[in-house]
Amino acid sequence: MSRWAFSLQMDAGLSLLAGHLVKIILRTDGPRLYLNVGEAGESNSCEGNVFSAILQAVGAHAFSAAGKGCTITSVPAPWSVWIKPTSMPTPQDLLGAELALELWLLPSEDINDLDGARKSLEARRSSLNEDTREALAYWLLGSTHPLGGRPDLKNGWRADTQEVLVIRSTDWARRRRPPEPLLAAAQILLEELTQLRKVATTITSYDKLIDSLEVIIDPLPDAFRQAIWWEAGYQLAARGLHQEANIATQHYRNACDRLKARLPGLIDGGIPGFGVSVGQRAYYSGEFGIALSAYQKEWVSGSKQHRSRLKRLIANVFSDLGALAAARRLAEGALAEQEISGDPETYKTIGRCGEIALRSGNIDEAADLYQRSQEAQRQLLGAQEVEGRTTVYRGHVALLAGNLDEAADRYAEAHGADALKDSRLNAYALMGEAALALHRRDTAAATACLDRLEGTDELSINGDALPRAVVILSAIALGVAPREKGLAAITALIDDNYMAETLALLPLVYRHVGMANKELNRIAETLQQWEKALLAVPELVGERVDDDPTPKVLLTAIAEVKRRGNWQALAPLRARIFPTNLISTAKPIA
Amino acid sequence: MNISISRSGNSFVATSVNIWLAIGDETGPFENSPLSGLHGIGLILARPADLVAALNDQVDGKSIRWRMNHPIDGLEASLTAKGPRKTKELARHHVREAWEYFRDCGIKGQYQLDAVPPDFVLANLLGTFRWLAAHPNILSLGIHGSGTEILVDFWKGSDPMAAIGALYGRTLALVSPFLGASPQIRILPGRRSEEINAAAIRRAGQIVAPPRLGTSRQTTSNTGGNRTLLDAMENEFWQTLSAMGDQWHIPSHSLARKSAFAGYMDRAEFATALYKEDKIAANLIRTEERTLNNLADLACSLMAASCDSNARDLRIIFPDPIGPNVRFFSASEVLL
Numbered sequence: 001m002s003r004w005a006f007s008l009q010m011d012a013g014l015s016l017l018a019g020h021l022v023k024i025i026l027r028t029d030g031p032r033l034y035l036n037v038g039e040a041g042e043s044n045s046c047e048g049n050v051f052s053a054i055l056q057a058v059g060a061h062a063f064s065a066a067g068k069g070c071t072i073t074s075v076p077a078p079w080s081v082w083i084k085p086t087s088m089p090t091p092q093d094l095l096g097a098e099l100a101l102e103l104w105l106l107p108s109e110d111i112n113d114l115d116g117a118r119k120s121l122e123a124r125r126s127s128l129n130e131d132t133r134e135a136l137a138y139w140l141l142g143s144t145h146p147l148g149g150r151p152d153l154k155n156g157w158r159a160d161t162q163e164v165l166v167i168r169s170t171d172w173a174r175r176r177r178p179p180e181p182l183l184a185a186a187q188i189l190l191e192e193l194t195q196l197r198k199v200a201t202t203i204t205s206y207d208k209l210i211d212s213l214e215v216i217i218d219p220l221p222d223a224f225r226q227a228i229w230w231e232a233g234y235q236l237a238a239r240g241l242h243q244e245a246n247i248a249t250q251h252y253r254n255a256c257d258r259l260k261a262r263l264p265g266l267i268d269g270g271i272p273g274f275g276v277s278v279g280q281r282a283y284y285s286g287e288f289g290i291a292l293s294a295y296q297k298e299w300v301s302g303s304k305q306h307r308s309r310l311k312r313l314i315a316n317v318f319s320d321l322g323a324l325a326a327a328r329r330l331a332e333g334a335l336a337e338q339e340i341s342g343d344p345e346t347y348k349t350i351g352r353c354g355e356i357a358l359r360s361g362n363i364d365e366a367a368d369l370y371q372r373s374q375e376a377q378r379q380l381l382g383a384q385e386v387e388g389r390t391t392v393y394r395g396h397v398a399l400l401a402g403n404l405d406e407a408a409d410r411y412a413e414a415h416g417a418d419a420l421k422d423s424r425l426n427a428y429a430l431m432g433e434a435a436l437a438l439h440r441r442d443t444a445a446a447t448a449c450l451d452r453l454e455g456t457d458e459l460s461i462n463g464d465a466l467p468r469a470v471v472i473l474s475a476i477a478l479g480v481a482p483r484e485k486g487l488a489a490i491t492a493l494i495d496d497n498y499m500a501e502t503l504a505l506l507p508l509v510y511r512h513v514g515m516a517n518k519e520l521n522r523i524a525e526t527l528q529q530w531e532k533a534l535l536a537v538p539e540l541v542g543e544r545v546d547d548d549p550t551p552k553v554l555l556t557a558i559a560e561v562k563r564r565g566n567w568q569a570l571a572p573l574r575a576r577i578f579p580t581n582l583i584s585t586a587k588p589i590a
Numbered sequence: 591m592n593i594s595i596s597r598s599g600n601s602f603v604a605t606s607v608n609i610w611l612a613i614g615d616e617t618g619p620f621e622n623s624p625l626s627g628l629h630g631i632g633l634i635l636a637r638p639a640d641l642v643a644a645l646n647d648q649v650d651g652k653s654i655r656w657r658m659n660h661p662i663d664g665l666e667a668s669l670t671a672k673g674p675r676k677t678k679e680l681a682r683h684h685v686r687e688a689w690e691y692f693r694d695c696g697i698k699g700q701y702q703l704d705a706v707p708p709d710f711v712l713a714n715l716l717g718t719f720r721w722l723a724a725h726p727n728i729l730s731l732g733i734h735g736s737g738t739e740i741l742v743d744f745w746k747g748s749d750p751m752a753a754i755g756a757l758y759g760r761t762l763a764l765v766s767p768f769l770g771a772s773p774q775i776r777i778l779p780g781r782r783s784e785e786i787n788a789a790a791i792r793r794a795g796q797i798v799a800p801p802r803l804g805t806s807r808q809t810t811s812n813t814g815g816n817r818t819l820l821d822a823m824e825n826e827f828w829q830t831l832s833a834m835g836d837q838w839h840i841p842s843h844s845l846a847r848k849s850a851f852a853g854y855m856d857r858a859e860f861a862t863a864l865y866k867e868d869k870i871a872a873n874l875i876r877t878e879e880r881t882l883n884n885l886a887d888l889a890c891s892l893m894a895a896s897c898d899s900n901a902r903d904l905r906i907i908f909p910d911p912i913g914p915n916v917r918f919f920s921a922s923e924v925l926l
Binding site (some may be wrong): 010012013014015016017020022024025076077078079081082 | 726727728729760764765767768769770830833834835837856908911914915919923924925926
């Protein structure tokens with residue numbers, strides 16, 4: 001139910017006062033709207049009053065709208081003598097207007113302008129039928145309001161969309177076969193998305209899904225496309241396929257742009273999950289300021305659908321920025337919520353808590369959390385489906401704890417687990433093995449890691465500069481690779497925005513601080529932007545902890561390094577910057 | 591019958607002030623109880639220059655000024671024959687006298703407003719009605735109803751003066767939003783007398799000067815009735831505007847309200863107040879008050895004739911609308 005304002009013109013009808021029309025604005029409550037499934041209407045001609053046209057258009061797509069409680073404010077007595085009764089809006093007008101708001105055909109205000117709504121809808125009358133179809137498709141997926149008309153849908157439909165599109169369930173199954181075309185197609189979409197979560201997808205998987213849906217419903221609504229490409233972007237990033245995730249995200253943004261062009265009501269409120277998509281891509285590009293800004297917009301947009309996931313995603317950024325206390329608070333909050341709701345991504349959040357513990361130097365706690373995360377994955381996916389990623393982290397924990405044999409076993413285990421499902425090299429396991437070689441001063445192993453890295457197609461490890469740099473610098477530290485390779489690795493790290501990591505590794509390639517001035521300045525410049533990004537979200541950061549290796553602390557360290565002219569001031573931080581601490585903590589080569 | 595309209599030449603021309611003059615009159619036995627017959631008020635509303643011009647309009651070779659200061663053409667002999675009690679009526683245009691004449695002469699039947707009847711008095715009455723109804727620059731407004739209808743919303747504290755004031759206030763409020771930017775409405779309600787032992791006077795404990803010998807009535811300037819009428823009128827004016835909620839600004843300060851709407855029942859006081867605002871208006875009131883009062887009587891009579899025609903043996907059939915600038919409300923239409 002919305003508040004509406006409408007204007008009326010009072011006309012004295014006296015010729016002496018002709019032209020002296022007086023405009024008055026009245027406010028009234030619209031009806032409480034119910035959208036129901038219904039019989040497909042015969043006509044989609046959208047004739048007559050534009051508000052009636054919307055109601056007809058909804059009917060043409062096998063839905064119906066009903067309203068309760070509409071009270072139209074009348075002109076106060078005695079002023080109604082100057083108003084033509086036909087100029088007053090009808091309850092049906094308000095129902096149509098309320099429906100237009102509900103379907104995002106109009107932007108929503110605290111008090112909505114009925115005359116403006118009429119004009120705006122009239123201006124797009126020729127596309128009203130198509131726009132309404134698109135809006136209904138989006139409403140089915142993106143609204144939280146109940147779908148009425150059948151007992152099985154009343155609560156069931158929203159529970160389904162929540163489970164599949166928000167919680168991202170891996171075991172949802174459809175329970176009904178609705179005859180309504182849009183509803184039927186939406187249900188198939190939910191089912192197919194669920195199925196794709198059980199297999200190792202590539203971007204082609206989602207192209208094929210779109211092809212198959214276009215056979216069922218043509219044209220395929222952009223609302224469906226945005227749901228598919230959001231999922232693709234998320235899933236492909238989770239698999240480490242960042243280039244494909246970028247393409248999927250671009251498709252997603254294009255679909256969102258088309259949706260917003262059709263549904264102006266989406267422009268201000270935003271499309272739930274949009275900030276998640278933007279933020280994730282920015283995060284993986286090391287654009288932490290953009291990521292935080294996108295996540296914050298999603299946070300305040302009012303949609304609570306993605307809140308738990310969002311807490312973890314923000315915690316990811318915070319932990320990379322060294323704001324560990326804030327990251328821990330958010331990740332633990334998300335974990336508590338996800339454990340209660342049985343969220344299938346709980347294991348990811350446990351893993352994030354593990355990394356925060358690792359970065360905080362709490363090795364035992366990290367070991368425990370990674371073990372829990374792996375166990376949760378086994379329960380969720382089955383032992384055969386567990387990827388090697390968490391095992392790699394367990395290897396890092398063992399390495400930092402000084403358990404070198406265990407670390408070696410974990411890295412080997414990770415390679416083995418991934419080999420079953422993915423032919424690509426697990427670069428992070430290789431990174432651990434290179435660090436292990438350094439700790440063991442095993443030049444042969446270091447050389448083997450370097451050879452393996454260099455013999456691997458860069459695209460297959462997504463060109464990720466971090467594991468590449470760790471492998472190269474381990475080899476340099478052991479004297480089995482030329483320093484020039486280290487300089488190139490450092491440049492690649494900076495280009496990929498690994499600023500804290502680069503800072504920690506600089507002493508391995510530059511003996512004298514003065515030689516690294518260019519890199520230090522560039523790092524400082526980016527760190528200053530990140531510090532600003534943290535300051536811009538005080539409500540998310542909460543109370544700052546001085547001990548955390550935040551950009552501010554790193555900037556202080558850089559200033560001190562420059563002032564002293566040696567790397568000594570970095571020493572306490574190098575142990576705390578993960579994962580470069582895997583090699584920066586190794587004993588110096590004599 | 592020929593009518594010629596004189597133009598002021600400046601109707602609705604933007605000026606620094608936007609003065610509107612209203613002259614009112616009432617109809618119906620407000621003091622009688624139980625209330626029976628038609629009750630109401632009628633008024634003319636125009637810009638001062640338009641009113642000045644209107645007085646020079648010609649109807650059948652005689653100016654409106656002349657007509658308003660004489661009995662309806664053809665009625666003089668009849669009034670003279672009635673002796674001294676009608677002496678005052680020889681110097682004014684009082685429609686009530688025409689109705690007495692029609693009754694006395696047995697003139698009955700139905701006549702269209704644009705008819706040219708054989709009776710000279712009736713022909714002149716219709717002519718002046720037509721002139722007013724068709725006037726392009728004078729609004730004829732009013733509210734009418736049965737005594738019971740008036741009682742519902744306008745009978746403030748059982749005081750007939752307050753009821754009349756409320757009717758004026760409601761009528762002018764309803765038209766005020768259409769009068770252009772920041773209109774300043776100035777009204778001269780019809781002067782009245784009332785019974786010195788009227789209930790309202792007794793309730794107020796008013797000390798009333800003795801009436802003239804041979805009458806029990808006293809002018810309302812001496813009974814306190816004027817103040818009651820004016821207060822009720824102003825209250826009703828603002829209350830009617832405020833019924834629209836926050837649509838229009840209602841000045842909180844009494845001086846600002848007085849600037850927008852003010853009524854006077856004393857000619858000298860009215861003319862003095864107007865002098866600061868509009869010298870044409872001030873001069874008009876000072877020199878033509880009686881003429882204007884008779885114009886208000888004409889408007890009120892037009893309302894009575896058009897709304898209460900069943901009460902008489904002689905009926906005038908009016909077109910709908912009566913004229914381009916004529917609007918008479920029934921009380922039930924404009925209840926708060």
